Amino acid sequence: GNSVTQMEGPVTLSEEAFLTINCTYTATGYPSLFWYVQYPGEGLQLLLKATKADDKGSNKGFEATYRKETTSFHLEKGSVQVSDSAVYFCALKMDSNYQLIWGAGTKLIIKP
Amino acid sequence: DVKVTQSSRYLVKRTGEKVFLECVQDMDHENMFWYRQDPGLGLRLIYFSYDVKMKEKGDIPEGYSVSREKKERFSLILESASTNQTSMYLCASSLEGIFYGYTFGSGTRLTVV
Numbered sequence: 001g002n003s004v005t006q007m008e009g010p011v012t013l014s015e016e017a018f019l020t021i022n023c024t025y026t027a028t029g030y031p032s033l034f035w036y037v038q039y040p041g042e043g044l045q046l047l048l049k050a051t052k053a054d055d056k057g058s059n060k061g062f063e064a065t066y067r068k069e070t071t072s073f074h075l076e077k078g079s080v081q082v083s084d085s086a087v088y089f090c091a092l093k094m095d096s097n098y099q100l101i102w103g104a105g106t107k108l109i110i111k112p
Numbered sequence: 113d114v115k116v117t118q119s120s121r122y123l124v125k126r127t128g129e130k131v132f133l134e135c136v137q138d139m140d141h142e143n144m145f146w147y148r149q150d151p152g153l154g155l156r157l158i159y160f161s162y163d164v165k166m167k168e169k170g171d172i173p174e175g176y177s178v179s180r181e182k183k184e185r186f187s188l189i190l191e192s193a194s195t196n197q198t199s200m201y202l203c204a205s206s207l208e209g210i211f212y213g214y215t216f217g218s219g220t221r222l223t224v225v
Contacts, residue, residue: 034213043116043202044215051211089155095210098143098162104154 002027007091007105013080014111021106022076023064031071031092033057033066034100036073038087047075047088085110115139118203118217119220131190133220135203144186144210146170146178149219155202161186162208179197185193193224 007022025031032051036044048057053068064075073090090103119134145160147170157170159178167178175197179187186205190197200221204214208219 032210032213041219041221043219044204044214045136045216046213049211049213091213093210093213096113098160098206098208099145099157100214 002031002094002101003104004090004092004101004103006088006106009013009087009107010109011106012109014036014077015082019075019077019080019084019108021088021090021108023073023075023103025071025073025090025092027071027092027094030068031094033064034093035062035064035073035075035092036089036091040086040106042092044089067102069074081108081109082110084091084108116203116205116215116217118201118220120220121218123222125190125193125222127194127224129190129193129224131193131222131224133188133190133201133203133222135186135188135217136184137186137205137215138184139205139215140183141205142183143169144180145204145206145208145214146176146186146188147202147204148172149202150199158188161162169199190222195224198224 003026034049035047037047038044048059050057050066056065087105089105091100116137146158161180177189203217206214
């Protein structure tokens with residue numbers, strides 16, 4: 001079946017460090033890929049997306065590239081801030097149904 | 113911007129009560145979803161709806177029902193609240209199609225005592 005695997009957290013970094021959160025997927029077909037962010041006590045917000053191979057999604061300094069050959073969609077940011085502390089979810093969507101398939105989420109903690 | 117509004121941020125109910133969680137979206141989205149989120153268990157789909165009066169069970173529908181009488185409103189009903197239904201409840205909506213993600217509400221933290 002279709003699935004998403006994220007690196008386990010928490011990931012703890014110092015401010016201005018480089019961030020990578022790994023996400024790989026298994027899918028029968030060509031999904032769209034998404035990253036969501038959830039700040040403490042809030043709902044999830046769409047961070048970025050990519051809908052075909054080699055597309056790069058970007059927003060708020062975050063980037064992720066849809067890599068079909070490695071079935072990956074890793075989230076990166078060049079210099080993190082304390083305000084980036086949140087839980088990050090990777091997800092995929094197939095054209096065969098209505099639902100997003102979610103990764104388990106990765107908690108990111110940024111220390112000043 | 114699309115807005116998804118959940119009627120309460122925090123709710124405390126007693127065991128055995130019937131509980132209604134309301135969700136309204138303002139951008140004519142076809143699909144609506146209810147999730148619960150618990151530490152260590154990720155996001156679990158309770159019910160979803162792809163059209164007015166249509167509903168489909170998700171992964172954990174037991175103890176819940178839903179109602180979608182109008183396109184913009186999707187209600188989650190706890191028929192007889194129990195303490196194991198204490199959780200964060202998240203509503204979401206989306207357009208139909210592979211390119212569209214979900215827009216989430218701010219969540220309702222429900223405590224059943």
